[in-house]
Amino acid sequence: MFGFSKNNDAINRQISALSALRAKVMVADVDLNIVYVNPSVVALLRDVEQDLRKELPRLNVDRLVGSNIDIFHKNPAHQRGMLAKLAKPHAATIKVASHQFDLLVTPLNDGGRRIGFVVEWADAKERLENLDYAGQIAAIRRSQAVIEFTTDGIITKANDNFLTVMGYRLDEVVGKHHQMFVDRDYGATAEYRQFWEALKRGEFKAAQFKRVSKSGKAVWIEGAYNPIFDEKGQVTKVVKFAVDVTAQVNLLNNLKVLIDQNFGEIERALEKSTHETSSAGAAAGTTANSVQMVAASAEELAASIAEISQSMSRARTATDSAFDRTIQVGESTDRLAAAAQAMNGIVGLINNIAGQINLLALNATIEAARAGEAGKGFAVVASEVKNLANQSAKATEQISGEIEGIQSTSAEVAGALNAIRDAVSIVREHVSGTAAAVEEQSAVTRSMSTNMHSASSAVSTVTTNVTAISAAISQVAAAVDKTKEAAQVLVR
Structure with missing residues (x-):
């Protein structure tokens, strides 16, 4: 492969390593004929083969090795022209049928001579979803007051919205306990301790909460305390998203009067x-x-x-x-x-x-x-x-x-x-x-x-x-x- 003997031990070891990778790797020679696909690529493409063949009728996962990468393109001439000029790794996202894939194409050279290409495949769905989630979180942080705690109630982060509502600077709250935002009498009650114990167990709390600002004024917030879990299901931190509803609560008080x-x-x-x-x-x-x-x-x-x-x-x-x-x-x-x-x-x-x-x-x-x-x-x-x-x-x-x-x-x-x-x-x-x-x-x-x-x-x-x-x-x-x-x- 690529001009080396098939009995070359180094090459065989490299192929064995590629086969063991969770990364999805495909190798093509200089003529763009596929000479190797590791099992991860086969598994990825086999799951969506029927959908892909609606637009790529020549695709056959069982016969990838020996095929030309032209089977993946509607306009092979365009792709060939781009690859011929490729001098460094090139990343792209392609959409086939209802699926999207992230591709990283890296040219392979031997002594200054082009001998082929390595193509790394990845399902773009998870990346795009994470981008969407990150955008949503950013939107929430722009519009709401956000603060993060350890499972014991120690403040680790707070955004500007929260600090503005409560009247503090960031350095005045980081490392302090959440108890600084509640009435002293309420902070000493069993109810308050049980509140944090429930969050530590993974129970979220959503309601209207009365809090105390730096100036001592009552602040009403409408929000939720959300336990965050790791991959093992353990609570790692608590994040609160909230909005200031003090004005509305005051209006309701006036309404009651x-x-x-x-x-x-x-x-x-x-x-x-x-x-x-x-x-x-x-x-x-x-x-x-x-x-x-x-x-x-x-x-x-x-x-x-x-x-x-x-x-x-x-x-x-x-x-x-x-x-x-x-x-x-x-x-x-x-x-x-x-x-x-x-x-x-x-x-x-x-x-x-x-x-x-x-x-x-x-x-x-x-x-x-x-x-x-x-x-x-x-x-x-x-x-x-x-x-x-x-x-x-x-x-x-x-x-x-x-x-x-x-x-x-x-x-x-x-x-x-x-x-x-x-x-x-x-x-x-x-x-x-x-x-x-x-x-x-x-x-x-x-x-x-x-x-x-x-x-x-x-x-x-x-x-x-x-x-x-x-x-x-x-x-x-x-x-x-x-x-x-x-x-x-x-x-x-």
Whole structure:
């Protein structure tokens, strides 16, 4: 390998040493053909082989020796150009699929001649995670007060945030016991000793803690005492991360004072509100019942008026029909009167004819008398004609009398019909007006019924809202109680 005999004992010893290393080592010749991989490299790549082959399809862990390092690159020409110019170790981090690796490539030379390369592999995950953790710790130290102790409570480190809060310099606290930050009486208690004994056992403590600054003022911190373990699970130190909450605690103290001062007044106001809402709820319930009853009555009234409206409509129709019939009868009576009047002319004509017949009969009688015996038969006929003329005259007088009676009756009927027509017209106008008024009243009543239903719904809504207000007042009272309790707890 690399121009040396395979039987060279020194080379064999070197290869044995490389195989025993936990470091992950790969060796390639000057042509970048892999000539050696130690078991650590094989184990590393075998664990992730399936994922790597998604992007490096030529990779085969079992056949690494004899392969070219081109199998690890998507762009082998770029890598070859870089390695050809490599004069000193070169470190890089590569990402393949979802994995990242740290690589250190060192050129191998023999007598000034390039004979190959050594590639050291490392999984970059742990290094990157440590970088992330270190960044997080740095961020915490920038934003919070941090102090470190031995397991016995002796101060070893403190950052500027902590020193600023407590008013000390670093040289004033390093080597001192944590007891310098607590009340003297509390530092002498069994509770304080048990606090540190629990931390020494590995139990962390997180809460609000009251501490004393260099000036003697109370300082409240919100934080946690965190035991730190070594690889054997033993507690090696205690680190506290904290923030200054003195201002918040003072605000809570002021809040408790305000609540204590005003709680009685709030309770009285809530009791009064509860009583008033109860009364309002009862009144709203009663109003709802009354409105519902009125709405039901309005519905019945609307139904009754609707029936009256229908009856009035029928009466108006009947009146209109009677009015029309009265007009028709009046017209018939007028025609009857006209016919009777025409009969007067006929009667007059008959009377004239009867008079002429009488005159003719008289002349015939005279002529018959002149004729003597020869005119007797003619005289008889003339006498009968005269009799008929007299009968016609009597009948005509009777007919004339009857016609006068008919005319008189027709006149009376016509007068009565005119009066009836006038009365029916008046009734018709009243019925029309009443029907219109009833229809309008029906519409108003229906609107009233609808409005009463709406009012009923509105009152129901008011009742519901009053109930909700009452419940809300109860919740407010409970919240005030809880606030008072919380304030008492927070200021302890």
